[in-house]
């Protein structure tokens with residue numbers, strides 16, 4: 516778990532617009548990681564604030580060429596080029612398109628939808644990771660909402676949404692811990708499988724599953740005490756917009772949790788070469804290295820969406836036991852917990 520000092524550094528980075536290299540903001544006390552981390556941060560980390568990958572950069576929410584010009588003075592300042600006219604026409608004729616859906620990613624997950632509950636299938640790493648990430652979710656949410664993490668139903672009374680829930684392998688334990696759970700996913704087949712599986716147990720049969728995007732639920736003005744999107748942000752079209760939708764679904768002072776894979780040389784070696792090509796735990800092409808998001812980038816896009824990152828933990832696989840543990844080492848997998856500012 517990130518220390519107070521590292522969080523302060525992260526905050527300083529966010530407030531001063533200064534870039535803090537990964538290892539400085541999330542120091543790992545274990546010396547054996549330091550050489551590798553240094554090499555990876557030299558080679559692969561974003562080097563400066565302005566070099567954040569294009570897909571994460573802040574975009575103005577409105578295309579300035581399309582802003583209606585009300586005053587005659589302004590009218591003369593906006594050139595009405597053919598391009599502008601064309602864009603206006605396209606927007607008028609098209610239904611609003613979801614900003615988070617990536618057709619390639621959706622096709623990939625549709626192809627393996629039947630295997631959600633096969634703990635030895637393509638989702639094996641998620642099944643193996645589940646107890647570890649649930650420990651982080653339970654502990655942060657209980658601290659945040661002042662609940663006892665050791666009681667039988669520690670999440671009782673909380674409204675939680677699991678965004679990109681897949682077959683429901685996270686939604687179900689959340690419901691068993693007492694939360695009122697909504698699970699959403701972009702793939703209809705996933706939602707059907709999740710629904711069928713949850714109906715088998717009275718403790719999970721009340722989960723509300725819907726095939727819908729986060730941005731659609733924002734339109735419906737739905738809000739939740741905690742918004743959780745684990746292992747999803749690396750698969751969406753626009754991570755910053757996706758994060759904004761997650762924040763809009765969170766009540767003021769609510770909690771948000773996001774987990775993903777870091778973009779480092781170690782993650783390339785372990786999560787792509789190791790897991791997809793050597794061990795073949797995941798289908799080849801499951802993860803695009805360039806679409807991965809670093810902890811600083813997550814903190815940045817959360818901050819822009821009025822979410823303050825409170826804690827970041829690494830999740831590390833012990834290759835000998837096959838078990839995952841929470842760790843300070845965020846260089847491959849990590850999970851971040853933030854709170855929505857009371858605007």
Ligand SMILES: C[S@@+](CC[C@H](N)C(=O)[O-])C[C@H]1O[C@@H](n2cnc3c(N)ncnc32)[C@H](O)[C@@H]1O
Nearest residue numbers: 615616624641679680681700701702745746747
């Ligand atoms: C790697 S799986 C993670 C599943 C689940 N969160 C877990 O960790 O067990 C990614 C899931 O995100 C879903 N997904 C991808 N893009 C999405 C989007 N824009 N909106 C909602 N779900 C999406 C996929 O269909 C898939 O089920």
Ligand SMILES: [Mg+2]
Nearest residue numbers: 746747749802
């Ligand atoms: Mg993934």
